[in-house]
Amino acid sequence: MQPAASRPSARPHRSLPARAGIGLKPEHFRAILDTAPDIGFFEIHAENYMVDGGPFHHYLTRIRERYPLSIHGVGLSIGGEGPLDEAHLDRLAALLDRYQPESFSEHLAWSSHGGNFYNDLLPVAYDAATLVRVCEHVERVQERLGRRMLLENPATYIEFAASTMGETDFIGEVVQRSGCGLLLDVNNVHVSCTNHGRDARDYIRALPLDAVAQIHLAGFAVESDSLGAPLLIDSHGAPVAEEVWQLHCHALDWVGPMPTLIERDNDIPALPVLLAEARHAERILERLLPVAAESAVS
Amino acid sequence: MSADFAAALLATDGCCPPGLTTWNGSAPAQRFGVYRNNVVVGLVDALADSFPVTQALVGEDFFRAMAREFVRAHPPRSSVLALYGDGFAGFIEDFPPAAGLPYLADMARLEYLRVMAWHAADACPLAPAAIAALVGDAAVLADARFSFHPSLFLLPSAHAVASLWTAHQSESAALTLAGLDTAAAETALVCRNGLEVEIFCLRPGAASFVASLMQDASFAAAAEAALASDSHFDLAETLALLLRAGAITGIITQRRKS
Known part of the structure; x- marks a missing residue:
C-alpha cells in the first residue's frame, strides 16, 4: 500500500452545485451575512486572501460556513x-487547506x-515548447494541491x-495530458473571438467540452x-x-448544467444588482434542469 | 519572448515587442497597448486604494502621475497586491515634484502601516482586568514584559501626520485642517482593534514608553525612560490607551528571554 502522501488526490472534494454564484467582494461582506442571500456559491481571488489575518479572513470564514466556495x-x-x-504554491496550498473550496481554478x-508581478493575465504563444511547459506547471499545481484544477x-x-497551433487545440492537449478540468469563460470566448475574427460557437465546440466543470460570465x-x-x-466592469x-445558452446546450459565476471586479454595484444577474443565470440553468429540480423537491 | 513582452509593458516609449500578429492586419502596437494600460492602471489603482490620504493631499492627477513613475521603477515582486507599496514612501521622499510637501512621505508610511495592520495576524487582546490585577503588585509589574498585537506599529515623524490623517477622516476635513501645524513632530500609534484599524497620536513620553516595551524593555525601565524624556508623561493614561486600542496581548511576569 502506498503512503497517503504519494497519492494526494485521494481526499475527495465535493463539487460546486450547478447553480449561479457571484464573486465575493469586501464591499458586500456585511450585507451577505446580514441578508443570507440564496445563492449557489461564492468565488474569491486567492491572492486577496494571502494575508495573515484581519477582516478578510474574518468574513470569509463566516461566509464559507454558509456557502460553497x-x-x-x-x-x-x-x-x-x-x-x-x-512559495506562491505553498501559500495557495495553505489557503485551500484552510477553506477547503469545492473548486480551484487558474488561467492559461x-x-x-524575472521576479516582477505584472498583475495582468498575459498571453502565451501556442507552440510545442509552451505546451510542454504549461502541462508541467498544471501537473505540478495538481500534485502540490492534491486536487484537480480547472484551467x-x-x-x-x-x-x-x-x-503553431490554435488555442482550442492547445487547451485540448493540456486537458488531455494533465488531466485538468476546464473553466469555460464564455465572456473570454466572446472577447477573444471578436478580437481575432473567429466564430465563437465554433471555438466552443472545438474545446474539450467533457472537461468543463464551471462557467464564468x-x-x-x-x-x-x-x-x-x-x-x-x-x-469585468459591466x-x-x-x-x-446567448452564447452561454448555446454552451449550456453542449455541456449541460454547470456552476455559473457572474464575475464583477470593477465598478462593483450593490449586492442586489449582482444577485439579480445571478438569478437570471439561475433561471437559464433551471430550464435545463426540470427533472433535477423536481427530484430535489421530492 | 516574455522578457521582451515584460520590458515593453513598463516602457514609456510606446514600443511593442516583436513577433505579435493581428488577424486583420491592424497595428499590433495599439493592441499591445491594452496590456500596458491594464498593467499600469491596475497597479496605480492598487496604490490609490492603499494610500487614500496621500492621494487626497496632492490631488488625483498628481498622485496618479507619481504612482505611475513608482510602478514603472518598482513593479511588485509578489502577487499579493494587498501589500504592494512598501517603498512608495521612500520613493516619494526622493520625488522632486513632491518636495513642497515634506510630510507626504510620512503620510505614505503611515498609510502603509495601516494596510499592514489591516492584514496582520489575529491575536486576542488582554482584558483590562488582567492588568488591573497586576497593578496591585508593584514588584511583579516592574519586571514585567508586554507582548503586543501583531498589528501594532509606531511611526515617529517630524510632521503631524497622525493629526493630518485623522483630520482627513471627517467630512469637514478642510475645516479641521485649518488649525493644524503640520511641522509639529508626532508619533502615530497604529493598531487593529477588532475589525477596524485605529490611529492615535502619542505624546513624546507615551511614544517612548510604548517603543521601549515593544523592544522588550521591562515595565519599570520603559516608564523610567519615558519620564526622563518627557516630564509630562502620564503612565495611567498611556496604559488606558493601549488597553482601549486592544494593543496588549500578554504580560509576561517572569523574566525570560523573548
Whole structure:
C-alpha cells in the first residue's frame, strides 16, 4: 500500500452545485451575512486572501460556513517561462487547506517574469515548447494541491507569430495530458473571438467540452483597433452582455448544467444588482434542469 | 519572448515587442497597448486604494502621475497586491515634484502601516482586568514584559501626520485642517482593534514608553525612560490607551528571554 502522501488526490472534494454564484467582494461582506442571500456559491481571488489575518479572513470564514466556495487564482503564472513560484504554491496550498473550496481554478496566462508581478493575465504563444511547459506547471499545481484544477481559457488582444497551433487545440492537449478540468469563460470566448475574427460557437465546440466543470460570465468594454474593428476588453466592469448570455445558452446546450459565476471586479454595484444577474443565470440553468429540480423537491 | 513582452509593458516609449500578429492586419502596437494600460492602471489603482490620504493631499492627477513613475521603477515582486507599496514612501521622499510637501512621505508610511495592520495576524487582546490585577503588585509589574498585537506599529515623524490623517477622516476635513501645524513632530500609534484599524497620536513620553516595551524593555525601565524624556508623561493614561486600542496581548511576569 502506498503512503497517503504519494497519492494526494485521494481526499475527495465535493463539487460546486450547478447553480449561479457571484464573486465575493469586501464591499458586500456585511450585507451577505446580514441578508443570507440564496445563492449557489461564492468565488474569491486567492491572492486577496494571502494575508495573515484581519477582516478578510474574518468574513470569509463566516461566509464559507454558509456557502460553497470556489477559489480562483490570478497570480500563479502557469504560462510563465520560468518555474512556478513554489512559495506562491505553498501559500495557495495553505489557503485551500484552510477553506477547503469545492473548486480551484487558474488561467492559461502568465503574470510574472524575472521576479516582477505584472498583475495582468498575459498571453502565451501556442507552440510545442509552451505546451510542454504549461502541462508541467498544471501537473505540478495538481500534485502540490492534491486536487484537480480547472484551467480557464484566456481573453486576448494580440496573437503570436510563433504560434503553431490554435488555442482550442492547445487547451485540448493540456486537458488531455494533465488531466485538468476546464473553466469555460464564455465572456473570454466572446472577447477573444471578436478580437481575432473567429466564430465563437465554433471555438466552443472545438474545446474539450467533457472537461468543463464551471462557467464564468462577465462584462466587457468596447474599444477599436487601428483599423476601426471592434477590440473588446475583458474589463469585468459591466453587466453580462446580451451576446454573451446567448452564447452561454448555446454552451449550456453542449455541456449541460454547470456552476455559473457572474464575475464583477470593477465598478462593483450593490449586492442586489449582482444577485439579480445571478438569478437570471439561475433561471437559464433551471430550464435545463426540470427533472433535477423536481427530484430535489421530492 | 516574455522578457521582451515584460520590458515593453513598463516602457514609456510606446514600443511593442516583436513577433505579435493581428488577424486583420491592424497595428499590433495599439493592441499591445491594452496590456500596458491594464498593467499600469491596475497597479496605480492598487496604490490609490492603499494610500487614500496621500492621494487626497496632492490631488488625483498628481498622485496618479507619481504612482505611475513608482510602478514603472518598482513593479511588485509578489502577487499579493494587498501589500504592494512598501517603498512608495521612500520613493516619494526622493520625488522632486513632491518636495513642497515634506510630510507626504510620512503620510505614505503611515498609510502603509495601516494596510499592514489591516492584514496582520489575529491575536486576542488582554482584558483590562488582567492588568488591573497586576497593578496591585508593584514588584511583579516592574519586571514585567508586554507582548503586543501583531498589528501594532509606531511611526515617529517630524510632521503631524497622525493629526493630518485623522483630520482627513471627517467630512469637514478642510475645516479641521485649518488649525493644524503640520511641522509639529508626532508619533502615530497604529493598531487593529477588532475589525477596524485605529490611529492615535502619542505624546513624546507615551511614544517612548510604548517603543521601549515593544523592544522588550521591562515595565519599570520603559516608564523610567519615558519620564526622563518627557516630564509630562502620564503612565495611567498611556496604559488606558493601549488597553482601549486592544494593543496588549500578554504580560509576561517572569523574566525570560523573548
